[in-house]
Amino acid sequence: MSSAVNRGRSCATDAYTALLQAEDPEQKERQQALQQVVQQALAQQRRGQAQQLRADVVVTIPVVFHVVYNSEAENVSEAALLSQLQVLNDDFRRLNADTATTPEYFRPYAADTKIQFCLASIDPNGDLTNGITRTQTTNKSFSYGSDNVKYAEKGGVDIWDRDQYLNIWICNLGGDIQSNILGYAAPPGSRAVNDGVVLHYSSVGAPPANNFKWNYNMGRTATHEVGHWLGLGHIWGNGSSCTDSDGIDDTPNQRYESAGCHSGIKTSCNDSPFGDMYQNYMDYSDDACMNLFTKGQADYMNTILATSRASILNSLACTGSLRSDFETASPNDTLIIAGNSIIYADASAGLRPTEWYWEFEGGVPSVSTERNPTIMYPRPGKYSVKLSISNGSLSSTEEKEDFVHVTVSDLVVYPNPATDFLTIEQPARIKVLRVELVNKFGQVVIDEETRDRVLRLDVRDLSQGLYILRIKSSNGTEVKRISVLR
Numbered sequence: 001m002s003s004a005v006n007r008g009r010s011c012a013t014d015a016y017t018a019l020l021q022a023e024d025p026e027q028k029e030r031q032q033a034l035q036q037v038v039q040q041a042l043a044q045q046r047r048g049q050a051q052q053l054r055a056d057v058v059v060t061i062p063v064v065f066h067v068v069y070n071s072e073a074e075n076v077s078e079a080a081l082l083s084q085l086q087v088l089n090d091d092f093r094r095l096n097a098d099t100a101t102t103p104e105y106f107r108p109y110a111a112d113t114k115i116q117f118c119l120a121s122i123d124p125n126g127d128l129t130n131g132i133t134r135t136q137t138t139n140k141s142f143s144y145g146s147d148n149v150k151y152a153e154k155g156g157v158d159i160w161d162r163d164q165y166l167n168i169w170i171c172n173l174g175g176d177i178q179s180n181i182l183g184y185a186a187p188p189g190s191r192a193v194n195d196g197v198v199l200h201y202s203s204v205g206a207p208p209a210n211n212f213k214w215n216y217n218m219g220r221t222a223t224h225e226v227g228h229w230l231g232l233g234h235i236w237g238n239g240s241s242c243t244d245s246d247g248i249d250d251t252p253n254q255r256y257e258s259a260g261c262h263s264g265i266k267t268s269c270n271d272s273p274f275g276d277m278y279q280n281y282m283d284y285s286d287d288a289c290m291n292l293f294t295k296g297q298a299d300y301m302n303t304i305l306a307t308s309r310a311s312i313l314n315s316l317a318c319t320g321s322l323r324s325d326f327e328t329a330s331p332n333d334t335l336i337i338a339g340n341s342i343i344y345a346d347a348s349a350g351l352r353p354t355e356w357y358w359e360f361e362g363g364v365p366s367v368s369t370e371r372n373p374t375i376m377y378p379r380p381g382k383y384s385v386k387l388s389i390s391n392g393s394l395s396s397t398e399e400k401e402d403f404v405h406v407t408v409s410d411l412v413v414y415p416n417p418a419t420d421f422l423t424i425e426q427p428a429r430i431k432v433l434r435v436e437l438v439n440k441f442g443q444v445v446i447d448e449e450t451r452d453r454v455l456r457l458d459v460r461d462l463s464q465g466l467y468i469l470r471i472k473s474s475n476g477t478e479v480k481r482i483s484v485l486r
């Protein structure tokens with residue numbers, strides 16, 4: 001018998017995902033919905049109807065390492081973390097030293113994924129960081145079942161905004177290590193509080209920075225788990241059968257996981273002549289015996305980055321710069337009645353600004369140096385808003401044309417006359433409850449209840465003529481004359 005730690009890798013991502021789905025009924029729906037989007041995008045690419053989503057652009061994902069340690073041995077060195085980042089970059093860009101170990105017959109499938117990683121230099125508060133947090137904990141160990149490592153109140157560290165960072169927690173997965181669980185990842189579609197990768201501390205980085213003497217000391221656990229975080233499944237699918245699949249076309253159908261270090265051709269599901277691709281990062285081979293992602297896997301991960309994880313590609317976390325942006329304090333509060341006010345919210349990214357200079361066309365006051373000013377609009381019209389920010393040395397400006405729409409009435413109805421659709425839009429603070437369209441004989445031809453701010457009525461089946469639109473809202477009942485043209 002081999003020793004416990006060397007009897008084969010294990011990863012808890014499937015079990016963890018099942019747990020997330022059991023705890024949160026919407027987790028599965030979110031995963032299925034985005035799966036649909038990804039499959040549509042991939043199908044479009046295959047049919048050549050859309051430009052390849054990421055084409056030849058190299059994309060960069062900012063990373064933060066959260067080291068959570070009880071003993072000093074668990075306090076992974078900076079050298080090991082930098083080594084881990086290097087392994088991720090080498091493996092994802094196919095710059096790994098062991099590409100020669102990929103058998104000749106699998107080399108045509110091997111991919112440079114065009115995905116790379118950088119260590120964050122700006123933290124979520126806009127302050128400078130080295131991309132590493134270190135937290136001493138009283139917890140002797142962590143497990144995927146509790147997921148405690150992601151919560152400060154449970155002895156871990158809270159996540160940094162997952163739209164800007166790939167969070168990688170490093171800890172003692174002691175509760176799991178008996179079953180050789182080296183890591184786990186939250187798949188795309190997970191909630192914002194737990195969306196990242198967890199690694200066992202002794203799997204981090206490659207020798208000499210990783211000096212643990214076992215089969216998982218080359219940093220490939222992170223490569224595997226980040227593959228999961230970007231939507232990849234295990235290469236053998238979910239169960240030990242040949243009827244399930246990892247959903248990737250160019251990975252051979254494989255019955256179950258590989259273990260240790262194979263050589264030569266090993267077949268399982270009529271996948272001759274080349275057999276199982278046990279060299280794939282999404283299998284369970286030893287670190288030294290895995291060395292490729294396929295082009296299909298690369299396309300899949302890039303499609304995730306073009307869809308559900310797209311926001312991370314706009315992150316400034318590694319750039320040392322800042323970017324002006326703003327919104328309204330209440331969502332969609334840009335349509336108001338004359339005489340009302342809007343509260344603005346600074347939504348700048350990157351380094352923290354120290355100065356704000358707002359310009360409000362049509363607003364009172366027309367300029368402000370507050371961070372989140374309140375502005376009144378006395379007259380109807382469409383007005384632009386401009387925000388310039390600065391931190392003393394760097395500055396950035398964002399202007400949004402026609403950002404604010406100030407009306408005399410509490411409702412906007414257009415177009416009038418209408419031919420196909422009639423749009424009814426009301427300020428965010430007014431709630432439309434019911435809309436009726438009445439013809440010249442007094443008959444109600446359209447009757448709709450609504451809770452949306454914008455309502456679109458289909459008038460294509462109505463005959464030409466004058467109609468009365470009766471709108472009941474939290475502001476009372478309003479009547480408008482509408483003509484339909486044929």
Ligand SMILES: [Zn+2]
Nearest residue numbers: 011013224234
């Ligand atoms: Zn896995």
